[in-house]
Amino acid sequence: MTATVFLLNGPNLNLLGSREPDIYGSQTLCDIEAMVRDRANDLGLAVDFRQSNHEGDLVDWLHEAQREGARAVLLNAGAYTHTSIALLDAIKAIAVPVIEVHLSDPGTREPFRHHSYVAIAAVATVQGLGAQSYIVALEKVAAL
Numbered sequence: 001m002t003a004t005v006f007l008l009n010g011p012n013l014n015l016l017g018s019r020e021p022d023i024y025g026s027q028t029l030c031d032i033e034a035m036v037r038d039r040a041n042d043l044g045l046a047v048d049f050r051q052s053n054h055e056g057d058l059v060d061w062l063h064e065a066q067r068e069g070a071r072a073v074l075l076n077a078g079a080y081t082h083t084s085i086a087l088l089d090a091i092k093a094i095a096v097p098v099i100e101v102h103l104s105d106p107g108t109r110e111p112f113r114h115h116s117y118v119a120i121a122a123v124a125t126v127q128g129l130g131a132q133s134y135i136v137a138l139e140k141v142a143a144l
């Protein structure tokens with residue numbers, strides 16, 4: 001059976017393409033999804049690609065990844081990265097490995113972006129490569 005990777009995107013990532021393109025690039029989330037699906041196909045992985053602006057959806061989807069036996073979760077939690085103990089607890093509550101993903105490198109931005117709750121429990125972080133961060137993270141899953 002083909003292994004499935006959940007790719008979960010948090011708040012404001014639905015606006016990629018028009019949102020602060022100097023920081024996040026000009027590709028839309030749909031463009032990124034298409035890129036990810038192509039690469040996943042090459043790697044023999046199925047992708048469940050989702051976006052929500054609501055913290056609880058991301059928590060529910062992490063639980064679902066566990067129930068559904070996902071191979072891994074790639075999580076770009078957006079700003080919830082820096083605020084959400086609920087997401088940290090959800091990652092700790094599941095056995096599925098979670099890789100943290102960011103388009104930008106939050107560590108080189110405003111100080112309030114320097115702390116990541118997600119990183120405390122994630123098995124790896126890929127950041128600062130623009131849309132390519134998602135591809136590198138997917139390749140890490142293939143190597144797990």
Ligand code: DQA
Pocket residue numbers: 011012013076077078079080081101102103104105106113
């Ligand atoms: C982001 C970085 C976060 O600090 C920010 O709040 C986002 C996007 C990124 O992909 O670079 O919404 O997760």
